[in-house]
Every structure is written in structure tokens, then in C-alpha cells.
Amino acid sequence: MKLLVTGGAGFIGSHTSLLLLEEGYDLVIYDSFHNSSKKVFKRFEKILGCDETYLTKRIKVIEGDIRDRNLLEEVFNYYSSSGDSITAVLHFAGLKSVSESVIKPIDYWDVNLLGTKNLIEVMAKYECYKLVFSSSATVYGSTSSSKITEDHNINPQNPYGHTKAAVEDFLTDLYNSNDKWSFAILRYFNPVGAHSSGQIGEDPFGVPNNLFPFISQVAIGRLEKLLVFGNDWPTTDGTGIRDYIHVIDLAQGHISALEKLLENNNQIVKLNLGSGKGHSVLDVIKTFSKVTGVDIPYEISNRRSGDTGQNVADPSLSKKTLGWETKRTLFEMCRDSWNWQTKNPNGYN
Numbered sequence: 001m002k003l004l005v006t007g008g009a010g011f012i013g014s015h016t017s018l019l020l021l022e023e024g025y026d027l028v029i030y031d032s033f034h035n036s037s038k039k040v041f042k043r044f045e046k047i048l049g050c051d052e053t054y055l056t057k058r059i060k061v062i063e064g065d066i067r068d069r070n071l072l073e074e075v076f077n078y079y080s081s082s083g084d085s086i087t088a089v090l091h092f093a094g095l096k097s098v099s100e101s102v103i104k105p106i107d108y109w110d111v112n113l114l115g116t117k118n119l120i121e122v123m124a125k126y127e128c129y130k131l132v133f134s135s136s137a138t139v140y141g142s143t144s145s146s147k148i149t150e151d152h153n154i155n156p157q158n159p160y161g162h163t164k165a166a167v168e169d170f171l172t173d174l175y176n177s178n179d180k181w182s183f184a185i186l187r188y189f190n191p192v193g194a195h196s197s198g199q200i201g202e203d204p205f206g207v208p209n210n211l212f213p214f215i216s217q218v219a220i221g222r223l224e225k226l227l228v229f230g231n232d233w234p235t236t237d238g239t240g241i242r243d244y245i246h247v248i249d250l251a252q253g254h255i256s257a258l259e260k261l262l263e264n265n266n267q268i269v270k271l272n273l274g275s276g277k278g279h280s281v282l283d284v285i286k287t288f289s290k291v292t293g294v295d296i297p298y299e300i301s302n303r304r305s306g307d308t309g310q311n312v313a314d315p316s317l318s319k320k321t322l323g324w325e326t327k328r329t330l331f332e333m334c335r336d337s338w339n340w341q342t343k344n345p346n347g348y349n
């Protein structure tokens with residue numbers, strides 16, 4: 001079965017693609033490489049213990065922008081006319097930095113919403129009606145709930161979150177308009193960690209926005225100190241509390257969601273993918289230091305625009321719907337991030 005994975009070279013897309021290959025799916029990976037490296041595919045060969053000839057039979061990599069409708073059409077047309085149509089799409093491609101989205105809202109609306117609309121139009125033309133979408137816990141905005149359930153208000157506080165909420169509405173409207181569509185809308189909490197081989201991991205361009213790549217780069221000496229954004233949040237130690245999820249648990253959540261879409265037509269699910277456990281920034285620093293044996297210098301800085309104090313999932317609906325739940329602990333997340341960082345001090349370069 002052939003799947004299209006947009007953004008399949010990125011952090012979450014690459015881990016999910018690897019698991020999909022292991023499950024026997026053949027992939028078309030469509031990525032602009034705006035925030036990722038082609039070298040990730042060489043690493044797949046190492047992990048899978050295969051050569052390039054085998055891998056190129058299983059994955060076709062296309063460098064392209066999701067806003068390039070002509071190229072997307074060419075891709076769908078090629079597979080449909082060769083009798084090997086794309087059955088479903090996992091849509092990871094997008095821009096993901098909350099702080100950047102505050103400065104560049106046009107780019108975020110353009111890529112995240114218009115890019116998705118483009119993709120959907122081409123899918124409809126080639127009668128591919130199943131899509132797994134990367135949404136985000138950011139859609140919930142600030143909350144007083146200790147654990148967020150899927151029926152919580154949707155009230156994003158920043159342009160990035162607005163684009164994710166808008167795509168969710170768009171997909172819901174499509175579902176209501178036509179009984180062919182099936183969507184799994186997955187609201188990720190905080191994906192971290194790396195494949196246990198240390199061959200693939202998160203390699204953001206520039207100074208990282210997320211805590212784990214930031215902390216890893218401080219620990220390895222690539223950055224001088226960690227900036228902790230705010231110690232005056234209404235949390236136990238004043239630093240932000242997040243629900244961290246190991247990227248392999250997250251990737252497995254995608255396989256379960258995809259299987260659900262493949263089992264039945266015409267359904268829409270909106271699910272939290274998180275562990276249900278909250279950890280403060282100081283908790284993470286402590287665990288990371290314990291795992292690595294390295295002290296992490298940090299400095300408290302101002303809250304970031306658009307951030308929230310606490311964001312923890314209630315993952316029970318995902319468990320009930322998909323039979324999926326996280327397995328990996330904060331210790332394993334720190335261990336695997338550190339393994340990736342030490343084996344690849346400069347990422348894929």
C-alpha cells in the first residue's frame with residue numbers, strides 16, 4: 001500500500017516514516033527540506049540494515065513545497081496512472097514555531113492553511129480521501145484544567161495555534177460536506193527524544209525553539225546556557241509544565257490512527273497524543289543532568305509571547321479509540337535525546 005507523507009524528512013515525520021516502512025507500507029515522501037535534511041534517508045538504511053537499492057524501492061523522495069499545486073498533482077497523477085494510487089496521506093509538513101509565527105503570521109497562514117487546502121484539493125481530484133493531520137495541543141490555549149480533554153475549548157493564543165485550529169475546522173467542514181472523507185486529527189503535546197539507535201533525531205536549523213534540542217545543545221557545549229522562559233507561572237516551581245511524549249510513542253500513535261482510518265470509511269477523530277504526565281522545565285533539567293552527568297547552566301528569562309503555564313493531556317480517549325498509549329518515561333526521553341546529540345553533535349551535518 002502506497003502512502004504519501006508530507007514533511008516526512010522532519011523530526012516527527014522521519015520517525016513515523018521509519019516505523020511505517022517497518023510495518024510494510026511503501027512511501028512517497030514529499031518535503032521542501034525547509035527544516036530538514038536529505039541525509040535522514042541514509043540513516044534509514046543503517047537502521048533498517050538495507051542498501052540504497054532496496055530503500056529506493058520502498059521510498060520515493062520528492063523535494064517540493066505543499067504550496068506547489070502543479071507538483072502535487074504530478075505526484076498523484078504519476079501513481080494513479082501507474083495503477084499504484086496513493087491510499088492515504090500523513091500530513092506533517094508545516095511551520096511549527098510559536099515565537100516565529102508571532103513575527104511572521106503571513107508565512108504561517110500560507111504554509112499551514114493554504115498548503116493544506118492545496119493538498120486536499122489534489123487529494124479530492126485523485127479520490128484519495130484519508131488523511132492523518134498533525135495538529136497541536138496549542139489549539140487549546142491557556143487552561144485551568146489539570147488535564148485537557150478533547151472537548152476543551154479551542155482557543156489558541158498565537159498565530160501558529162490559529163492556523164492549526166483553522167485546519168481542524170476546515171477538515172471538519174469537509175467531513176460534514178461529503179461522506180467520502182476520513183480524518184484523524186492528532187493533537188500532539190510535546191514530542192521529544194529520538195530513535196534509540198541515535199541515527200535519527202531532532203535537528204532544527206538555527207537556535208532551537210523547543211526545550212529538548214535546546215538543552216541537548218547546551219549539554220554538548222554548542223550553546224552556552226539554557227533560557228528558561230518564565231519562573232512566575234502558576235505551577236509548582238514557577239516554570240512551565242508540559243506533557244512530554246517520546247517521538248517513537250508518537251509515531252506509533254500515527255500507525256494506530258492510520259490503521260483506524262484504513263479499517264472504515266467516513267470517520268473523523270480528534271485525539272490528544274500525550275502521556276498524561278506533566279513535567280516542569282526544572283524537572284527536565286534535573287533528569288537530563290542525571291542521565292548525562294553534565295550540569296546544565298540555565299538562566300531565567302521573560303515569558304515568551306504566546307506561551308502558556310501548563311499543558312497536560314488527558315489521553316484516555318486515544319486509548320479508548322486507538323488502543324494506544326505512551327510507554328516511554330522522561331528518563332528514556334532524556335537518554336535517547338542525549339544519545340542522538342552525542343552521536344551527532346552537529347545534527348545531520
Ligand SMILES: NC(=O)c1ccc[n+]([C@@H]2O[C@H](COP(=O)([O-])OP(=O)(O)OC[C@H]3O[C@@H](n4cnc5c(N)ncnc54)[C@H](O)[C@@H]3O)[C@@H](O)[C@H]2O)c1
Nearest residue numbers: 007010011012032033034035036065066093094096134136
Ligand atoms: N514538534 C512539535 O513540538 C510539534 C508539536 C505539535 C504539532 N507539531 C506539528 O507536527 C508537524 C511536524 O513537526 P516536526 O516537529 O516534525 O517539524 P519539522 O520542522 O521537523 O518537520 C516539518 C517538515 O515539513 C517540511 N516543510 C516545511 N514547510 C514545508 C512546505 N511548505 N512544503 C513541504 N514541506 C515543508 C520541513 O522541511 C520539515 O521536514 C508540524 O505540522 C508541526 O506543526 C509539532
